[in-house]
Amino acid sequence: MSVSFVINPLDFVQNAGIHHGKIPVDALVRLHDFLFDKEGELIYQISGQFDKHEKPGLHLEINGKIHLSCQRCLGKLLHTIDLQTSLVLVKTEAELDQADEDDTADAILATPDMDVISLIEDEVILSLPISSWHAEGECNVQELESIKENLTNKQSAHPFAALLALKKTN
Ligand SMILES: [Zn+2]
Known part of the structure; x- marks a missing residue:
């Protein structure tokens, strides 16, 4: 199963776009490597807005529950996703390099056909703990x-x- 939601991010911001939806975890293929199973779904909301410096950006909220593997017993470990992130949209690779040096905000390149689902998948993968295990005695x-x-x-x-x-x- 695959899902996609493609936007032109700069148009999306210009129109003060807002969109929300659900993604079955089953559809997030790159995330599967990190998971115990493919159960559950993520709920997301994306909105486009200009920040206080009039820079276009995307604001993402992602919520849901996924199952990681415990690194001690490899059993199922419930992990709650509760993410809110803002991304500054830049138009060129040079701007992206410059933005990366500035640690205050994450920047992404505004490609004309940005796959929001893929973006969400990236954010979820980045948010995962490096190591995860059950509480003591629960393995x-x-x-x-x-x-x-x-x-x-x-x-x-x-x-x-x-x-x-x-x-x-x-
Ligand atoms: Zn365990």
Whole structure:
């Protein structure tokens, strides 16, 4: 399944555009690598506005619940997405470089056919914690044992690949 919502961001801002919708997590293919499963959906709102310096920008709000994998037991770990971000639109690569040096706001290049869903996916991926695990005592010990067993049995050159394979067969 794929979803898309394409805008011309500068026109969107000019028209004070506002749009909201839902995206099934299943549709966010690049996000899947980070997830335990593809359940859930994200709710988003995007609006176009000029900031106080009259620079065009996009404001995004993203909410939802996704399932990460616990890095200790590889079990399902509920993660709440609650994101609000503002992006300054720039028109050239040079402006983008300049904006990147200025840490106060994130900038993106205003391409005439910007895929909002892809933008949301980027923001969600960037927001994910580098490491995530259950609270102490909440790990699924049984799963942990079976993973250890599987690892010692397979002696894979890449242990993480074995873990992923295991996760998929379950
Ligand atoms: Zn755990």
